[in-house]
Amino acid sequence: MAQMTTETHSGSPHRKARTHRVSDSLPGETLITWLRDMLLIREFENRCAQAYQQAKIGGFCHLYTGQEAVAVGTIQSLERDDPIVTAYRDHGHALARGMDPGACMAEMFGKITGCAKGKGGSMHMFDKPNWLFGGHGIVGAQTPLGTGLAFAARYEWEVMGKPCPNPGVKPGDKPKKKVSLAYLGDGALNQGALHEAMNLAGLYSLPVIYVVENNGYSMGTAIERGTTMAHDLRKKADAYGIRGEIIDGFDVIDLYDDFKPLVDWCRENQRPAFVDLKTYRYLGHSMSDPQKYRTKEEVDQFKGKDSIDRLASQLMGERKGKDGKPILSEARFTEIQTEVKEAVRKAMDFAEESPTPDVEAELYSDVFINPQPNLSPTRDYIHGVKNPLL
Amino acid sequence: MTTTLEHPALPEPAILPDFTKPLPSREGDRIIQFREALREAMSEEMRKDSRIFLMGEEVAQYNGAYKISQGMLDEFGPLRIIDSPISENGFAGLAVGAAMYGLRPIIEFMSWSFSLVAADQILNNVPKMLYMSGGQWGCPVVFRGNDGAGGQLGSTHSWCVEGLYANVPGVKIVIPSNPYDAKGLLKTAIADPDPVFFLESERMLGDKAHVPPEEYYIPFGQAALLREGKDCTIVSFGRPVNFCLEADEALRAEGIECDVLDMRTIRPLDIDSIIASVKKTGRIVVVDQCWPFASVASEVVTQVIERAFDWLDHQPLRVNTEDVPTPYSKVLEAEYLPNPRKIAAAVRKTLAS
Ligand SMILES: Cc1ncc(C[n+]2csc(CCOP(=O)(O)OP(=O)(O)O)c2C)c(N)n1
Numbered sequence: 001m002a003q004m005t006t007e008t009h010s011g012s013p014h015r016k017a018r019t020h021r022v023s024d025s026l027p028g029e030t031l032i033t034w035l036r037d038m039l040l041i042r043e044f045e046n047r048c049a050q051a052y053q054q055a056k057i058g059g060f061c062h063l064y065t066g067q068e069a070v071a072v073g074t075i076q077s078l079e080r081d082d083p084i085v086t087a088y089r090d091h092g093h094a095l096a097r098g099m100d101p102g103a104c105m106a107e108m109f110g111k112i113t114g115c116a117k118g119k120g121g122s123m124h125m126f127d128k129p130n131w132l133f134g135g136h137g138i139v140g141a142q143t144p145l146g147t148g149l150a151f152a153a154r155y156e157w158e159v160m161g162k163p164c165p166n167p168g169v170k171p172g173d174k175p176k177k178k179v180s181l182a183y184l185g186d187g188a189l190n191q192g193a194l195h196e197a198m199n200l201a202g203l204y205s206l207p208v209i210y211v212v213e214n215n216g217y218s219m220g221t222a223i224e225r226g227t228t229m230a231h232d233l234r235k236k237a238d239a240y241g242i243r244g245e246i247i248d249g250f251d252v253i254d255l256y257d258d259f260k261p262l263v264d265w266c267r268e269n270q271r272p273a274f275v276d277l278k279t280y281r282y283l284g285h286s287m288s289d290p291q292k293y294r295t296k297e298e299v300d301q302f303k304g305k306d307s308i309d310r311l312a313s314q315l316m317g318e319r320k321g322k323d324g325k326p327i328l329s330e331a332r333f334t335e336i337q338t339e340v341k342e343a344v345r346k347a348m349d350f351a352e353e354s355p356t357p358d359v360e361a362e363l364y365s366d367v368f369i370n371p372q373p374n375l376s377p378t379r380d381y382i383h384g385v386k387n388p389l390l
Numbered sequence: 391m392t393t394t395l396e397h398p399a400l401p402e403p404a405i406l407p408d409f410t411k412p413l414p415s416r417e418g419d420r421i422i423q424f425r426e427a428l429r430e431a432m433s434e435e436m437r438k439d440s441r442i443f444l445m446g447e448e449v450a451q452y453n454g455a456y457k458i459s460q461g462m463l464d465e466f467g468p469l470r471i472i473d474s475p476i477s478e479n480g481f482a483g484l485a486v487g488a489a490m491y492g493l494r495p496i497i498e499f500m501s502w503s504f505s506l507v508a509a510d511q512i513l514n515n516v517p518k519m520l521y522m523s524g525g526q527w528g529c530p531v532v533f534r535g536n537d538g539a540g541g542q543l544g545s546t547h548s549w550c551v552e553g554l555y556a557n558v559p560g561v562k563i564v565i566p567s568n569p570y571d572a573k574g575l576l577k578t579a580i581a582d583p584d585p586v587f588f589l590e591s592e593r594m595l596g597d598k599a600h601v602p603p604e605e606y607y608i609p610f611g612q613a614a615l616l617r618e619g620k621d622c623t624i625v626s627f628g629r630p631v632n633f634c635l636e637a638d639e640a641l642r643a644e645g646i647e648c649d650v651l652d653m654r655t656i657r658p659l660d661i662d663s664i665i666a667s668v669k670k671t672g673r674i675v676v677v678d679q680c681w682p683f684a685s686v687a688s689e690v691v692t693q694v695i696e697r698a699f700d701w702l703d704h705q706p707l708r709v710n711t712e713d714v715p716t717p718y719s720k721v722l723e724a725e726y727l728p729n730p731r732k733i734a735a736a737v738r739k740t741l742a743s
């Protein structure tokens with residue numbers, strides 16, 4: 001079994017010496033929020049695992065533990081109204097985008113208060129107010145969608161001259177230049193959908209960033225067993241005339257320093273980009289994975305580079321405020337940890353106590369926006385039952 | 391009287407066409423081709439709504455592989471009439487993302503046969519987006535293109551996808567048989583906030599008929615009763631409707647008079663018109679260009695049996711394409727397809743006692 005190492009699976013060997021760090025101008029409080037978001041995801045996933053073992057969550061459930069810096073660092077590089085779309089390992093993106101943890105957990109519990117009223121499940125988290133255009137279950141299928149989001153965002157200023165009436169858009173608003181993010185796993189590198197999408201994005205000059213959350217494995221297949229040029233995935237982007245970058249996903253501030261300028265560049269130039277974002281998942285692929293394909297030593301090595309530990313120690317150590325003291329005190333850190341635990345406990349309670357969907361109202365609603373008679377031989381569809389998120 | 395539709399997935403209320411307005415006459419001398427009728431429908435809607443764009447292979451500079459979009463690039467420019475590379479899954483998925491964001495894409499498949507490489511997007515994402523997002527996002531895309539055999543294109547290029555795709559809840563499926571309907575139905579498809587699969591036939595694109603100059607929208611789920619008769623009900627979809635009319639012509643010479651129903655849409659299916667006719671005639675022949683097993687015809691027959699079993703004087707019959715891959719040779723292909731001879735024979739069979 002080939003071992004992956006923190007040495008080879010990292011962005012640092014490729015990083016240029018920085019003359020300027022965009023993160024330097026970030027207020028300390030912002031970095032503390034990032035830490036809180038990452039802790040929230042970690043705690044949320046821990047409780048998901050428990051709930052899954054108690055059979056409160058069904059189906060497939062893929063946890064984000066270990067990859068928190070990726071969702072938080074990339075999403076923090078965006079504007080609130082930049083659209084994003086991701087695959088099925090999506091709880092982290094949902095929370096980082098601001099989804100209420102209760103709605104996220106309730107979705108997995110199959111409750112009506114879930115973000116998709118219990119019709120999507122763990123792999124299909126959708127949050128319109130937060131511009132999360134889904135969690136998508138089919139490997140690679142979300143990448144053309146991310147391309148289409150960028151197409152529409154470009155079309156809106158270039159052709160329509162006004163923004164589509166999406167959440168937060170007020171009458172009279174001017175359209176702005178946006179960037180869409182399409183997240184994918186390294187396994188999706190081998191799907192045709194991605195390659196068609198990248199070619200289209202290169203051809204039409206669309207502001208989309210394909211963020212490969214390269215955790216080294218697709219289920220049990222190590223990346224080099226399934227993907228050519230795994231040592232330099234940027235070559236794939238090259239082939240489509242797309243700017244390619246390798247970025248380290250183990251240090252959220254470093255990640256931001258690399259990723260934010262890339263977002264700015266895509267926004268400004270309205271061009272696509274592709275990022276090989278090195279990360280690692282600590283847990284199994286899904287909830288039933290004996291993990292025979294990697295060693296415990298390998299996992300431990302990566303846990304030693306944990307992004308949450310790293311950010312916490314930076315904020316409590318070298319990162320100083322105006323007063324010369326570390327931005328984060330031990331006491332405040334403990335406070336945040338307690339607060340996060342409490343938030344997730346509340347989310348669990350909310351999910352637990354929420355009602356299941358009303359079968360009469362929900363089974364046949366949301367199939368058509370404009371249901372008409374005789375669309376189905378067995379029953380009429382129901383029009384417009386409200387989603388609690390909207 | 392227009393209706394306004396509100397739905398959590400609609401950022402703004404949708405204004406639906408006025409379906410109470412009587413449709414203009416089919417008679418007249420504004421004779422245009424089927425392809426022109428399609429073009430008029432798209433262009434009229436595009437002039438009204440800047441969210442609409444047309445994307446597909448060869449739609450712009452080449453003026454359309456089948457000249458449906460001829461001249462549209464000149465009128466609307468390259469940002470709205472967009473040539474795509476041969477990446478059906480890619481651009482179908484692009485349309486899904488664009489539609490979720492708020493645009494109204496029209497996607498031309500050169501042939502529905504090529505939609506099979508986009509099956510994941512059009513079957514997994516398009517029909518299910520509204521449901522799996524809990525009603526947050528619909529997917530208002532019109533996918534259109536040539537469907538069905540008849541040009542000696544052989545097995546790979548002759549797909550009738552309706553048999554496969556009608557199985558999936560969440561899309562509306564439209565299948566016109568003539569230029570007049572094609573225009574009115576395509577305009578409705580573009581105006582509808584749900585995804586629509588619009589099935590044309592390369593064999594019919596040159597068909598000519600009167601298409602009225604005034605604007606009209608044909609509602610989904612309303613069959614057209616093209617011939618009236620008391621003896622048997624003939625039900626069909628798309629191009630074979632024309633074969634049914636020929637068969638009816640021949641049968642009338644023998645004194646057999648049929649109701650001929652052009653269903654126009656598969657989902658919704660105007661089963662009420664079928665049942666009303668069957669209650670009159672007691673007999674039904676369903677003519678469908680799909681293969682027979684689990685086909686659109688099977689569905690019609692099932693629904694007729696479920697709803698009008700006691701009115702039937704003969705078991706329902708169906709005329710499908712023969713249950714083999716599509717052959718190339720002209721003689722084989724002609725026998726493979728439903729044709730007036732087979733349809734007339736089936737009608738006679740329902741009447742023989
Ligand atoms: C088209 C398709 N094939 C197979 C699967 C089953 N499957 C789900 S996840 C997965 C592995 C994908 O790995 P990767 O893209 O690296 O993402 P990660 O799980 O590492 O986040 C597979 C094979 C699927 N969902 N879709």
Ligand SMILES: [Mg+2]
Pocket residue numbers: 185186187213214215216217218219
């Ligand atoms: Mg992976």
